[in-house]
Amino acid sequence: MILAVALWAWLPAAPAGAQELSALARVRTEGAVLRDTPGGGVELVLPLTVAVPYRVFTLDAPRRLVLDFNEVDWGGLDPEALAGGSGKVSALRFGVIRPGWSRMVLDLAAPLKLDTAALQTEPTGSATVLLRLVPATPEEYAARAGAPEGALFAPLEGAPAVRPRPLGQRPLVVVLDPGHGGIDPGAERGEVAEADLMLTFARELKEALLRAGGFEVVLTREGDEFVPLEARISIARAAGADVFLSLHADALVAGRATGATIYTLSERASDIASQKLAERHDRADLLAGVDLTRQDDVIAGVLMDLARTETAPRTDALADALVEGLASTIGVHKRPRLSAGFSVLKAPDIPSVLIELGFMSSPSDLTQLQDPQWRRRAAGGIVQALRSWAAEDAARARLRRR
Ligand SMILES: [Zn+2]
Known part of the structure; x- marks a missing residue:
């Protein structure tokens, strides 16, 4: 029942010249209304300065309605005030979801x-x-829910097979994954958003790796855009990644954590805070309107387990090297090696770790994260870690070949 509720409204394209000249369509805030209707339904009225292509569909578990447009300027629209107009809408959010799309x-x-x-x-x-x-039964709703075919996040076609393990004779392909982005800002403290901080750091780290030599670097996002967790892994695979580093600076509810922490994947979290953190990252995908119902069918379970058996010790060595590299430059959390079920780390064949560079919930970490000098030292520690890990990994791979 994938296409049932997807409604498309593509307008004829404007002449190219005119489109380049015109600014983004803007939401006319004063006329935007969300309200309950007499029959138990809801009405959304969203006036725009210019007509744009849009589409709308619903998703289940949790129930949500997704409205995509060609990129619009939200014009200071207040999500809480708008959501407050209806008792049937518990919350709403908006932002960039893909370059050119809101x-x-x-x-x-x-x-x-x-x-x-x-x-x-x-x-x-x-x-x-x-x-x-208008009101529907739960069964009716479930039957109609689903992202349309050709949704914005179709898996990448033609992804190359995983490359053989590096033996030190070619550059190491490092995929850097700045966490969050677009509709999902991640942790926020005042004007500072985790998504922006991590994009800045990813760019700086890329520079540092390229300057050091022996690395090729690909970012999973280049701007303030939303990329679902699954798509981040697809990007890494398409790039032929040898290593995947997801970069974060989350806020913890307890608010007491401070210092860099390296996370690896495990079914059972090392502690409750780690589990909550992983759940929150998965939840960001749901909140952004990603359909998670068609996952986990890419590689059969057995193959996945086999690949993991080979990858797990390499991932552990990578995490250890990162702890060492960061301990010698910026210092690490008192318990720097943790694990939890982070979906973004689930590529069975690519050593993947999640780095919490610091925690935005800690005032001292927040200050450091905004300091370019401190970030330079952090990048230096990661470069050093990747170098030593790559050398050891290549040596072990050569041994296995004999
Ligand atoms: Zn995060």
Whole structure:
């Protein structure tokens, strides 16, 4: 039932010249309304300065409505105020979901189905998105839910097979994964967002690796855009990654954690805080309107286990090297090696670790994370760690070949 509720409204493309000249379509905040309708439904009215292509679909578990547009300027729209207009919408959020694309996600407190989805255009060129939802049974809702075919996150085609282990004769391909982005800012403290901080750090680390030599570097996102966890792994595989480093600086609820921490994947988390952290990262995908119902069918379970058996010791060695490298430059958490079920680390064949460079919940970490000098030392520690790990890994691979 994938296509059931996907409604598409593609407008004829504007002449190329005109499109380049015109600014982004902007949401006219004053006319934006979300309200309950007499029949137990909900209505969303979103006026735009310019008509744009859009599409809308619903997802289940949790129930949410996803509205995608060509990129729009939200014009200071207040998500809480808008959501407050309806008792059937518990929360909503919006932001960039892909370069050139914006998304709004409404959390539905009750099963509702799309009755009307329309874009009304005015002679002046402005337009209004009008959505009407009406009550549905849970069964009806579930049957209609699902991301449309050709959704924005189709898996990458033609990804090359995993490359043989590096033996030290070619550059090491390092995929850097700046956490969060776009509709998902990650941890926030005042004006500072984890997503921005980690993108800055990923760019700096890339520079440091290229300057050191012997590395090729690919970033899973180049701007403030949302990339689902699954897609981050696809990007790494398509790049022929030898190593995958996910970069984070989360806030912990307890607020007491401080210092760099290296996480590896495990089914059982090393502690409750780590488990919560991993769950929160998975939840960001759900909140951003990603359909998680079709996962885990890429590689059969047995093959996955075999690959993991070979990869696990290499990943552990990588994590140990990173602890050592960071301990000698910026210092690490008192318990620097932890594990939990982070979805972004689930590539069975690529050594993958998640680095919490610091915790934004710690005032001292937050200050350091914003200090370019400190970040330079952190990058230096990671370069050093990757170098020593690569040399040992190549030596072990050569031994195995004899
Ligand atoms: Zn994070």
